[in-house]
Each structure stands twice: as structure tokens, then as C-alpha cells.
Amino acid sequence: MATDAAxxxxxxxxxxxxxxxxxxxxxxxxxxxxxxDSSIANVSIPALAGALGVSPGQGTWV
Structure with missing residues (x-):
């Protein structure tokens, strides 16, 4: 009880x-x-993946 009051x-x-x-x-x-930030990243991932020459699956790790 004293602990609750304190x-x-x-x-x-x-x-x-x-x-x-x-x-x-x-x-x-x-x-x-x-x-x-999430919206910008989701829109730009395909372009970044294409520019880097990686597959779409690997693009999510960019």
C-alpha cells in the first residue's frame, strides 16, 4: 500500500x-x-534498382 502511494x-x-x-x-x-519517406522510397526503388542493374527482388535491399 505504501509503495502505491509513493x-x-x-x-x-x-x-x-x-x-x-x-x-x-x-x-x-x-x-x-x-x-x-516511405512513399518516396517505394516510388524510387524500381528506378534505383534499374540504374544499379539489380533484379526487382534485390532492389528492395537498396
Missing amino acids: AAAHEPQPLQGSARLWGTVALSLATFMNVL
């Missing part, structure tokens, strides 16, 4: 105000960049 006393407070806004913006931007 653990509850040290829980961080949720973000509020501008910190919450900037955290949301940062996570949204990171997610967008991840999707954009």
Missing part, C-alpha cells in the same frame, strides 16, 4: 497549454515525415 505521488502531470500543442505538432510532423 508511486502515485511521483507521477508526472499531463501536458497542458502550449506544451501539449507543440507535442502534438511534433508527433504529427514526425508521422507525416515517416509516411512521406
